[in-house]
Amino acid sequence: MSHPTSQSLVLEEFGTLPRLVERPVPEPRPGHTLVRMKAAAVSHLDLNVIDGKFGILPDLPAVPGTAGSGIVLASDAHPEGSLVRLSGKALGLRRDGTWGDHALVPDAAVEAVPEGTDPALACSFFSPAGTAWASVHAVADVQPGERVLVTGAAGAVGALTVQIAVRAGAEVIGVVGRPAKLPHVPAPAKALLAADLSADAIGGPVDVVVDTVGGPVLRDSLPLVRPRGRVALVGYTAGREFTVDLADFLLADVSLLPVNLMTRGKEVAADTRRLLDDLTSGELTLPVERHRIDGLAEAVARLRSGEAVGKVVLDLG
Numbered sequence: 001m002s003h004p005t006s007q008s009l010v011l012e013e014f015g016t017l018p019r020l021v022e023r024p025v026p027e028p029r030p031g032h033t034l035v036r037m038k039a040a041a042v043s044h045l046d047l048n049v050i051d052g053k054f055g056i057l058p059d060l061p062a063v064p065g066t067a068g069s070g071i072v073l074a075s076d077a078h079p080e081g082s083l084v085r086l087s088g089k090a091l092g093l094r095r096d097g098t099w100g101d102h103a104l105v106p107d108a109a110v111e112a113v114p115e116g117t118d119p120a121l122a123c124s125f126f127s128p129a130g131t132a133w134a135s136v137h138a139v140a141d142v143q144p145g146e147r148v149l150v151t152g153a154a155g156a157v158g159a160l161t162v163q164i165a166v167r168a169g170a171e172v173i174g175v176v177g178r179p180a181k182l183p184h185v186p187a188p189a190k191a192l193l194a195a196d197l198s199a200d201a202i203g204g205p206v207d208v209v210v211d212t213v214g215g216p217v218l219r220d221s222l223p224l225v226r227p228r229g230r231v232a233l234v235g236y237t238a239g240r241e242f243t244v245d246l247a248d249f250l251l252a253d254v255s256l257l258p259v260n261l262m263t264r265g266k267e268v269a270a271d272t273r274r275l276l277d278d279l280t281s282g283e284l285t286l287p288v289e290r291h292r293i294d295g296l297a298e299a300v301a302r303l304r305s306g307e308a309v310g311k312v313v314l315d316l317g
């Protein structure tokens with residue numbers, strides 16, 4: 001009898017795109033859960049991995065994909081037939097990830113999600129929602145009445161950061177790089193083009209910046225923060241480096257704080273799970289752009305160029 005097969009995207013060389021390959025469905029084994037995948041997130045972290053530009057990289061060939069969702073086929077730890085999301089435990093980093101029809105993952109990388117949740121949302125909400133929550137609360141500690149500037153405010157993390165900061169009682173300004181993104185900054189934030197950003201345009205200094213873009217955008221937003229204010233740095237899509245004049249930095253007296261969901265994940269997990277209910281009910285919004293598994297090249301191109309709005313997801317189901 002022939003062994004059932006499954007399609008997976010397999011990365012053979014860093015700096016290339018993974019290839020769609022037919023492989024045997026993985027054999028269940030103790031301590032692991034076999035999942036029929038429904039959806040997998042395509043994130044900037046995944047792009048950094050396939051480019052070979054992240055601090056943790058898999059041995060090749062490998063299946064990328066650091067987050068996904070699907071239905072349990074076999075497991076000692078999770079009920080068969082239940083909807084679950086997959087992340088953590090070095091999925092898509094040190095072991096095969098979620099970009100395929102099936103995934104065999106450590107039981108601890110599996111978490112139940114409420115039945116009826118959109119699998120695309122289930123696979124993609126945790127990273128942007130957890131990062132946004134960590135930025136606003138755990139790292140920047142935004143207080144009611146503070147003024148918060150969010151860059152990349154129509155992106156997945158940025159748009160959720162805007163909404164969570166508004167909920168925290170802040171007055172929020174959302175900055176985007178291209179005019180087409182202005183309508184995607186969630187209300188009631190004031191939406192502004194990065195090219196128009198100045199102290200005058202935002203009505204004076206802000207208390208906090210949450211920067212999801214990095215590079216020159218980070219450099220240009222630092223002078224907009226009041227002394228003793230905070231800048232929470234989330235991402236570096238626009239550049240991994242910037243230079244700082246140390247005399248100006250001391251004079252400005254603004255704290256530059258890293259946001260790292262990998263180290264903050266446990267701390268924000270309970271609050272982040274609650275945000276899934278709000279996303280499902282529509283109280284919070286996270287746009288999702290869906291692509292087929294054989295449309296990975298377009299999904300990657302749209303994420304890389306910044307044209308995508310919200311999360312980019314492979315529809316596997």
Ligand SMILES: NC(=O)c1ccc[n+]([C@@H]2O[C@H](COP(=O)([O-])OP(=O)(O)OC[C@H]3O[C@@H](n4cnc5c(N)ncnc54)[C@H](OP(=O)(O)O)[C@@H]3O)[C@@H](O)[C@H]2O)c1
Nearest residue numbers: 044131152155156157176177235236237238259260261306
């Ligand atoms: N620190 C952490 O733990 C953590 C966790 C999750 C994500 N991240 C990082 O956070 C960043 C944002 O993630 P996301 O999921 O919100 O991404 P996203 O939805 O793609 O948003 C990123 C935004 O960056 C802007 N951008 C500016 N220059 C760009 C460029 N050269 N290429 C692409 N986009 C550019 C785009 O907005 P405009 O069109 O408005 O310029 C885009 O909307 C990423 O760097 C990601 O790796 C970090």
